[in-house]
Amino acid sequence: MNNRSNQSGYWDHAMYKILDNDILNEVVKFHQSCTTILHGYDVTPFNSDTYEWLSQVELTDIIPNYYESEILLPEVKKVNHVGSKREFELDYNIAPELLSEIMYLAFGRSEHGTSKRYPSGGGLYPVIPVLYLLEDNIILHTAHKKGTYIYDYEKNSLKQIKAWDDREAQKVLNFLNAGDIRKYSNYMIGYAIDIRRSVAKYKRRGYRHSLIEIGLMAQAFRETIVEVNHLQLGDFCWSGFDDHAFTYLSGLNPRTCPVTLVQWFGKVSN
Numbered sequence: 201m202n203n204r205s206n207q208s209g210y211w212d213h214a215m216y217k218i219l220d221n222d223i224l225n226e227v228v229k230f231h232q233s234c235t236t237i238l239h240g241y242d243v244t245p246f247n248s249d250t251y252e253w254l255s256q257v258e259l260t261d262i263i264p265n266y267y268e269s270e271i272l273l274p275e276v277k278k279v280n281h282v283g284s285k286r287e288f289e290l291d292y293n294i295a296p297e298l299l300s301e302i303m304y305l306a307f308g309r310s311e312h313g314t315s316k317r318y319p320s321g322g323g324l325y326p327v328i329p330v331l332y333l334l335e336d337n338i339i340l341h342t343a344h345k346k347g348t349y350i351y352d353y354e355k356n357s358l359k360q361i362k363a364w365d366d367r368e369a370q371k372v373l374n375f376l377n378a379g380d381i382r383k384y385s386n387y388m389i390g391y392a393i394d395i396r397r398s399v400a401k402y403k404r405r406g407y408r409h410s411l412i413e414i415g416l417m418a419q420a421f422r423e424t425i426v427e428v429n430h431l432q433l434g435d436f437c438w439s440g441f442d443d444h445a446f447t448y449l450s451g452l453n454p455r456t457c458p459v460t461l462v463q464w465f466g467k468v469s470n
Contacts, residue, residue, distance in 0.1 A: 362451025
């Protein structure tokens with residue numbers, strides 16, 4: 201008879217033998233210097249000069265003004281890359297089979313090996329993908345509460361780490377964007393860095409690895425939803441949230457496991 205438990209069978213005691221707490225604290229302090237605390241208003245220091253510069257450089261490439269030589273490449277067939285989508289159907293309920301396929305293809309391991317769709321420095325995979333369900337019972341034929349879930353590849357399951365009541369769910373929207381409680385979709389992926397794991401082996405450089413990994417994961421997720429559902433599903437990335445409050449409401453520790461990027465996704469509105 202299998203005993204069910206709400207605790208993991210694995211605890212990383214060995215990591216603490218090699219963890220340099222001075223470097224951990226240094227990296228945590230640096231990370232905190234990059235965070236935003238909104239408290240209901242926009243603190244982004246944009247001025248007229250910033251907006252003028254943005255109007256010139258947005259959606260452009262960085263090309264050097266000087267170069268020694270140039271190689272002309274053969275012409276290729278142009279394609280339309282799938283970009284960000286921001287309009288989703290709020291009454292969409294995802295099928296459990298589709299969600300299972302998405303979570304496995306984006307974040308699971310190979311059938312005959314340990315690799316994932318994206319690489320990770322030293323195979324440590326210190327970034328945790330967190331599934332956000334912003335309403336109750338939005339996975340078809342599945343009873344669940346709104347809140348945050350961690351994908352367990354070994355059991356192909358979603359472990360809820362934080363359930364929200366209506367008041368807490370409203371707070372989540374408040375802290376996602378200052379002054380704008382718009383809910384783009386009922387589904388999000390959050391990327392949380394286990395900072396202790398990220399610095400245990402590679403020290404400060406491990407934090408840089410984690411940020412690179414988040415970008416790779418977000419792209420892997422985008423490619424996955426296009427692959428399994430073509431253009432019916434879409435996504436866009438978002439970092440304009442209150443780091444501490446949002447991470448805390450996610451059921452995670454803002455100091456050692458901060459959510460660093462959010463990726464909205466859902467069925468694209470026609």
